[in-house]
Amino acid sequence: MKIAFVGGGNMGEAMLSAILDKKLSQPQDISVSDVSEARRQFLAQKYGVLTTSDNRQAIAGRDVVVLSIKPQNLAEVMTGLSGQLKPSQLVLSIIAGATIITLHNGLKHNRIVRAMPNTPAQIGEGISVWTATDAVTKKQRGWASSILGAIGKEIYVADEDYINMATAVSGSGPAYFFLFVEVLVAAAMRIGLPRDMAQELVLQTMLGSGHLIRKSGKEPAELRRMVTSPGGTTAEALLQLEKGGFANLVARAVRGAYDKARQLGEARK
Ligand SMILES: NC(=O)c1ccc[n+]([C@@H]2O[C@H](COP(=O)([O-])OP(=O)(O)OC[C@H]3O[C@@H](n4cnc5c(N)ncnc54)[C@H](OP(=O)(O)O)[C@@H]3O)[C@@H](O)[C@H]2O)c1
Secondary structure: OOEEEEOOOHHHHHHHHHHHHOOOOOHHHEEEEOOOHHHHHHHHHHHOOEEEOOHHHHHOOOOEEEEOOOHHHHHHHHHHHOOOOOOOOEEEEOOOOOOHHHHHHHHOOOOEEEEEOOHHHHHOOEEEEEEEOOOOOHHHHHHHHHHHHHOEEEEEOOOOHHHHHHHHHHHOHHHHHHHHHHHHHHHHHHOOOOHHHHHHHHHHHHHHHHHHHHHHOOOHHHHHHHHOOOOOHHHHHHHHHHHOOHHHHHHHHHHHHHHHHHHHHHHOO
């Protein structure tokens, strides 16, 4: 598979490195365009991929063109690439909030996959939700699935609005867990634990709990009940969380992110 990355930042690098690891492509089959000279040098040296500052040069002759620039650079990049893509090329966009219609109109192109990955993609532990236009062939859907599968799990959806929902849950989700780790570490320190120990206890508890949910096959609510004896310490902590409206607060946060994702998508049309 010959792949171009327009934007060789964090996500672009995570994807190309996983693609090479999984041997989906050889280094000489990957081209990366980036405005930053330092970034181009770094990627060429570390991965042996072709680099250029010219987006049009990068996409020439590639099967898949991954758009991995920031949302604020999308308009200028689309202006430069509009009408330059061959109808048979697949565009795979991971740009948050860039809707299929925006990409279709801006690029004058039909074969588009829109995906929403998340940051754990950087270590192959991401999850991406993606959708495709009708013009994307079965073979190209297979490419999208294997590229996104290289950075973690992937789920195809037919309805684009699921991408906005996924943005609010898995796209922004790592930040929710990072925040929970931060506040739990801070709370642990407030009751007297040293920072290093607090960090270790919180991190291992988070990882262990995640693995336990997966491996036990039990519902999280059941596992929660199993650690909560009546009148005990966990029950006391959960009571405080309930009194503070924890579940409602999380629901409001996710609703807010979802509404924002839809608004951003509308605004960029
Ligand atoms: N990070 C995540 O977890 C995550 C999750 C889901 C989706 N995404 C999406 O992934 C996209 C990329 O995110 P990122 O974190 O990888 O961003 P990033 O690290 O800033 O990478 C973007 C790269 O593109 C370069 N660039 C800017 N303008 C360009 C242009 N006109 N032509 C070519 N390259 C250009 C940037 O260079 P300069 O830095 O010099 O401007 C930078 O190296 C975003 O749209 C984001 O919404 C990210």
